[in-house]
Amino acid sequence: MQRFFREGCLYDIGHLEWCLQQNLGNLTFQEAFNRTGRVVNISISPSISNHNHASLLNHLTAPTVLLWSAVSASCALPLIFKPVQLKAKDADGNIIP
Numbered sequence: 891m892q893r894f895f896r897e898g899c900l901y902d903i904g905h906l907e908w909c910l911q912q913n914l915g916n917l918t919f920q921e922a923f924n925r926t927g928r929v930v931n932i933s934i935s936p937s938i939s940n941h942n943h944a945s946l947l948n949h950l951t952a953p954t955v956l957l958w959s960a961v962s963a964s965c966a967l968p969l970i971f972k973p974v975q976l977k978a979k980d981a982d983g984n985i986i987p
Contacts, residue, residue: 894969903962903971910958918979919960920953932960934976935967954978956985 922930931948945951947960959977966973975987 897972901971903966903974906965906971907958907962907974910961914956914958914961916979916985917957918954919947919949919957922957923949930957932957932964934960934963952976952978954980 917925919930922928929948931946934945934947947955952960955976955978959974962971962974963976965971977985977987980986
């Protein structure tokens with residue numbers, strides 16, 4: 891409860907992101923599709939995507955977005971986790987907001 895009163899959320903999004911990175915690595919939607927041939931779809935809410943509607947992320951709509959970043963954004967529910975900014979890979983492989 892201390893975190894809730896101090897930060898306005900129950901859980902630490904940083905720990906969730908760390909766990910996701912350990913399990914998923916820095917794989918993008920496109921890289922995941924190229925490896926498996928399977929489509930991964932992750933929905934994020936309007937407060938995260940800065941749009942008036944939910945966004946569906948996959949290898950067609952967000953090929954360079956990192957999977958762990960999209961999962962953490964989809965979990966960022968008010969009062970549970972703080973909102974996060976999506977991360978992507980640039981052409982050189984650097985992670986950028």
